[in-house]
Amino acid sequence: MKSRYSLSIGKPFGIRVSVHWTFSLLILWIVLISIGRGLETLQIIMHLLFVMALFVCVVLHELGHSLAAIKLGGKVDSITLLPIGGMAHLSKMPEKPKDEFLVSAAGPLVNVLIAAILWIYLAVFRAIDVHDLEFETITGNNFLLLLLAANLFIVVFNLIPAFPMDGGRLFRSALSIRMSRLKATQIAKDIGQVFAILFIIAGLFFNPFLVIIGFFVLLGAKGEYEMIKYQDVLKNFTVKDIIKTEFAELELTDTLETAAQKLVQISDNGFVIRSGGDFAGILTKNDLINGLNTHGREASIEDVMKTDIESVDSGTPLFDVYQDMQKKRKYLLPVVDKGRFKGILDLENLHEFFLIKKATQ
Numbered sequence: 001m002k003s004r005y006s007l008s009i010g011k012p013f014g015i016r017v018s019v020h021w022t023f024s025l026l027i028l029w030i031v032l033i034s035i036g037r038g039l040e041t042l043q044i045i046m047h048l049l050f051v052m053a054l055f056v057c058v059v060l061h062e063l064g065h066s067l068a069a070i071k072l073g074g075k076v077d078s079i080t081l082l083p084i085g086g087m088a089h090l091s092k093m094p095e096k097p098k099d100e101f102l103v104s105a106a107g108p109l110v111n112v113l114i115a116a117i118l119w120i121y122l123a124v125f126r127a128i129d130v131h132d133l134e135f136e137t138i139t140g141n142n143f144l145l146l147l148l149a150a151n152l153f154i155v156v157f158n159l160i161p162a163f164p165m166d167g168g169r170l171f172r173s174a175l176s177i178r179m180s181r182l183k184a185t186q187i188a189k190d191i192g193q194v195f196a197i198l199f200i201i202a203g204l205f206f207n208p209f210l211v212i213i214g215f216f217v218l219l220g221a222k223g224e225y226e227m228i229k230y231q232d233v234l235k236n237f238t239v240k241d242i243i244k245t246e247f248a249e250l251e252l253t254d255t256l257e258t259a260a261q262k263l264v265q266i267s268d269n270g271f272v273i274r275s276g277g278d279f280a281g282i283l284t285k286n287d288l289i290n291g292l293n294t295h296g297r298e299a300s301i302e303d304v305m306k307t308d309i310e311s312v313d314s315g316t317p318l319f320d321v322y323q324d325m326q327k328k329r330k331y332l333l334p335v336v337d338k339g340r341f342k343g344i345l346d347l348e349n350l351h352e353f354f355l356i357k358k359a360t361q
């Protein structure tokens, strides 16, 4: 996901890795805490280097998930680094329980591997002066040992069954072998939310980061469960089932003023635009309002209508379209059948359709 809140730092294996702006707050926080503790500049630099090294391990962890997912037929858009850890954005997730298990396990396994390599290195080269070992601050002597410990911590923490954290995903995939994915997700979600509340309470006393993680887990569990619910309810339907063949129409040469007047009378998320009877595109509510702001009332629809509109085939599974519309904030799509315009698909109707089917399931 390309975001204006993140800074791209590289593209290993074709996966964009970016750092979220809030990461700068983490750096600032570390520097302020270090100054508060009376540390010297060199010691502060060591702390920052340690955080960098730790986040390299976090990127490798996410790459572990990502590469496993790609190998099993999934699709990975990007990896974002937040102060609380990394996040791989998958646009397609392998769903078979065994595949999901492998993808979830791959991340922590990378940290086990890193810890093992560090341990071998430290043991073989006797790289630590044990007589001079102290943990007051991060030094050249304890750096790698602390990094090893941090990797083990990442493994243990991620294995807590707090869905959608790794441990929770492992738990769900194990449950999915014996029951439906929906039921498994519901159980994993409930347990995940209990952990989330424990994180928040514990975090209030010990660590503010834990509070943030708690909220992430709480919302993440709910969001993922709802997605699975949608998937379950919509699984037997295609776009054809909710295509709208009656809609508000305007001519390409109409002014935005005309469109604005008509907008208050319709319930759709926009208009179908015709040019001499042929389908020319769609004008969404948002495009219209933005157009009024930038071009004024007298401008024609042609001036503000997006020309690169995507359309959706009437045979597309409804859940696939739903995910896409939701993620990319598309509210209205033209529907085509064998390349011919057939009608429109409104995200609002899709929500209603879901609610009706859910209620009557």
Ligand SMILES: [Zn+2]
Pocket: 061, 062, 065, 107, 108, 158, 166
């Ligand atoms: Zn992970």
